Amino acid sequence: MTPAVPSVLIELAGLMARNAEPGAPEGERANALRLSAGLLGMAAEQWDGAAHDLVRENRAIAALLGDTAAEDDLRLSTLGAENARLRAQLIAAHIAAEQTGDVARQDAIWAELIASTERRKISTAPV
Numbered sequence: 001m002t003p004a005v006p007s008v009l010i011e012l013a014g015l016m017a018r019n020a021e022p023g024a025p026e027g028e029r030a031n032a033l034r035l036s037a038g039l040l041g042m043a044a045e046q047w048d049g050a051a052h053d054l055v056r057e058n059r060a061i062a063a064l065l066g067d068t069a070a071e072d073d074l075r076l077s078t079l080g081a082e083n084a085r086l087r088a089q090l091i092a093a094h095i096a097a098e099q100t101g102d103v104a105r106q107d108a109i110w111a112e113l114i115a116s117t118e119r120r121k122i123s124t125a126p127v
Contacts, residue, residue: 005043012036053119054079060112061086
């Protein structure tokens with residue numbers, strides 16, 4: 001999830017604290033509560049599947065690159081760092097495929113990028 005779930009939760013904590021004050025305008029309070037409820041729902045959905053999705057994505061990208069994905073530490077921060085490492089290599093591989101005209105490789109990379117986007121969609125996504 002972008003932004004990361006911890007950042008969203010910190011922002012929501014501040015929003016809730018501001019709107020807990022007795023003088024908070026009712027309209028702002030109601031809007032803040034609706035926004036908070038929606039964001040918390042999305043954060044919960046993303047949080048629940050984040051490790052699973054990162055492991056699947058890291059494996060898929062590593063397979064495209066002929067690399068191996070590090071999976072000895074399943075903390076989200078570690079999996080995210082591994083994902084960033086693999087994606088940097090994927091960008092370089094895509095550039096090389098474009099430069100050499102390797103259409104099959106380009107298609108394989110695009111297929112994984114599309115699959116990655118689909119994996120990251122939340123249930124309330126309009127598309």
